Amino acid sequence: AQAPAMIVSTWDFGAAANQAAFARGRAGGSLIDMVEAGAHVPELDASNHSVGYGGYPDRDGHVTLDAVIMDDAGNVGAVAALENVIHAISVARAVMEHTPHVLLVGEGATRFARDQGFPQTKMLTPEAETAWREWLKTAQYRPVANSENQVGPAGSEPLGSIRNHDTLGLLARDAGGRLAGACTTSGMAFKMRGRVGDSPLAGCGLFVERGVGAATSSGLGEEVVRIAGTARVVASMRMGLSPGAACREAVEHIRRLRGPKIKEVQVGFLALAPDGTVGAHALLPGFTYAVTDAEGRTRVYPAPHLD
Ligand code: SD4
Numbered sequence: 001a002q003a004p005a006m007i008v009s010t011w012d013f014g015a016a017a018n019q020a021a022f023a024r025g026r027a028g029g030s031l032i033d034m035v036e037a038g039a040h041v042p043e044l045d046a047s048n049h050s051v052g053y054g055g056y057p058d059r060d061g062h063v064t065l066d067a068v069i070m071d072d073a074g075n076v077g078a079v080a081a082l083e084n085v086i087h088a089i090s091v092a093r094a095v096m097e098h099t100p101h102v103l104l105v106g107e108g109a110t111r112f113a114r115d116q117g118f119p120q121t122k123m124l125t126p127e128a129e130t131a132w133r134e135w136l137k138t139a140q141y142r143p144v145a146n147s148e149n150q151v152g153p154a155g156s157e158p159l160g161s162i163r164n165h166d167t168l169g170l171l172a173r174d175a176g177g178r179l180a181g182a183c184t185t186s187g188m189a190f191k192m193r194g195r196v197g198d199s200p201l202a203g204c205g206l207f208v209e210r211g212v213g214a215a216t217s218s219g220l221g222e223e224v225v226r227i228a229g230t231a232r233v234v235a236s237m238r239m240g241l242s243p244g245a246a247c248r249e250a251v252e253h254i255r256r257l258r259g260p261k262i263k264e265v266q267v268g269f270l271a272l273a274p275d276g277t278v279g280a281h282a283l284l285p286g287f288t289y290a291v292t293d294a295e296g297r298t299r300v301y302p303a304p305h306l307d
Contacts, residue, residue, distance in 0.1 A: 005177075006276045007292040009038065009170035010218045010268065012300045013048060014290035017041040017170055022296045031172050031180035032071055032093065038170040039067070039089035039182040046125050050166040053086045054125045055186025057132050059139065060193045063123035066200035067092040067184040072210035076102050078200040079109040085118045089184045092200070094118075103200065135190050167199050169206060169216025169270060175294070177274035179214040181206045188221070197221025203231035211274055213237040215247070218287065219267035223254050233271050243271035244279025244304070251283050251306055268303055281305065 007018040007025075021038030029037065043052030050056065057063045067088035068078035077096025080103065082088050091113045095104050104112050114120060124132075167185035183206040185199040198221035199205035205221070207230035208214040215233035217224045224230075229250055236246035247269035254267055268287030270280040280289050280303035287303040 005175045005294045006173040006272060006278070007034070007038065007170065008172075008270060008272050008278050009290050010168060010216060010270055010287075011166050012288050012290060013042055013045075013166065014168060014170065015292075015298045015300055017168055018290050018292035018298055019296070021170060021172055022292050025172070025174075026296075031174055031178060032069065032075075034172045035069060035170050035180050035182035036089050036093055038172075039069075039168060039184045040087055042168045043087050043089065043184055046127070048166065049128060049131070049186075049189065051168050051185055052088065053121065053123060054128055055123065056128050056189035057124055058187075058193045058195065059135075059190045061124065061129070061132055062193065063128070063186055064193075065123075065185070066187055066196060066205075067182070068200045068202060068206050069093050069096060069182045070180065070202060070206055070208045072179040072208045072214070076202045078103040078202065079113075080105040080196040080200040081194060082106075082109045082113060084110060084120045084123060085113045086121050086123070087118065089182050091116070091118060092182075092184075102202065105196070106194070132190065139190075167205070167218045169199075169218055171208075171214040171216055171270065171272040173214075173272055173274065173276055177211075177276075179208050179210070179272065179274060181208050181214045181216055183216050198224035198229065201225065203228045205230065207231050207234045209234050209238070213243060213246075213271055213273045215243075215269055215271040217267065217269050219283070220262075220265045223258065223262060223265060223267050227253055227257065229254075229267070229269060233269050237271065237273060242279055243273050243277050244281060247271050247279050247281035248304070251281050255283065255306060270303070
């Protein structure tokens with residue numbers, strides 16, 4: 001297998017995911033193997049309350065997962081509102097590889113995972129349950145900004161703040177410039193039952209196109225879906241914009257479209273070109289991304305933001 005030339009992912013916790021992806025590539029894994037291995041890291045981490053095991057539940061107390069995996073040849077698989085399985089990204093991969101479909105949701109996704117032999121797990125951890133019960137006391141659905149100054153004790157922060165808002169989006173490029181990506185999340189904390197965000201939707205939470213680029217998003221999914229965010233970022237790259245300029249154009253478009261309605265809302269995009277160029281841009285301060293180079297060195301960068 002070729003050396004993994006570049007791995008990038010959303011947020012500082014993406015650094016550990018990148019390293020797992022890098023190790024998988026070193027061991028001979030394909031790009032899809034790599035992005036899957038990266039996604040497994042936060043999925044298994046009970047202290048990450050916005051991905052996989054330990055994720056905050058919907059407002060009825062069910063942990064429901066959204067994930068998508070995609071390569072640059074149009075192969076894509078996804079699950080939404082998946083329950084009882086830790087590794088949503090692997091179920092998404094199974095949808096891609098073992099069904100004629102690209103997206104399974106809810107009960108169908110959950111049954112498919114069981115039929116495929118995925119271990120069944122009680123996903124609501126005591127810590128996440130405590131945060132949910134705390135939230136139930138006021139039960140305000142109030143998605144607000146995701147910026148550094150809003151981190152409080154677990155469960156105390158408003159919706160949309162850093163702890164309940166961190167989806168992993170991971171993009172990888174091999175030495176030949178081929179691309180793949182994965183995106184995995186438990187979605188917005190205490191969301192309505194049945195709510196699906198941007199993350200599992202190709203063209204919203206993730207998009208990959210051979211010879212053009214790969215992009216992923218994090219933040220308030222509704223705002224990303226409204227503009228088909230990552231499809232837009234990749235389309236801009238197709239027209240010649242750099243990854244960073246393409247991400248900036250997408251957040252500027254959200255700002256133009258939504259104006260005062262999204263004053264405190266965070267959205268961030270991260271993109272990777274076939275030549276290894278990386279760029280990111282967010283609406284607000286606080287969005288970070290992790291970059292791992294061909295030697296396995298990882299660094300975390302703050303993304304530029306509007307204003
Ligand atoms: C969602 N985009 O479900 C996800 C949540 C999240 O970082 O990103 N956050 O809307």
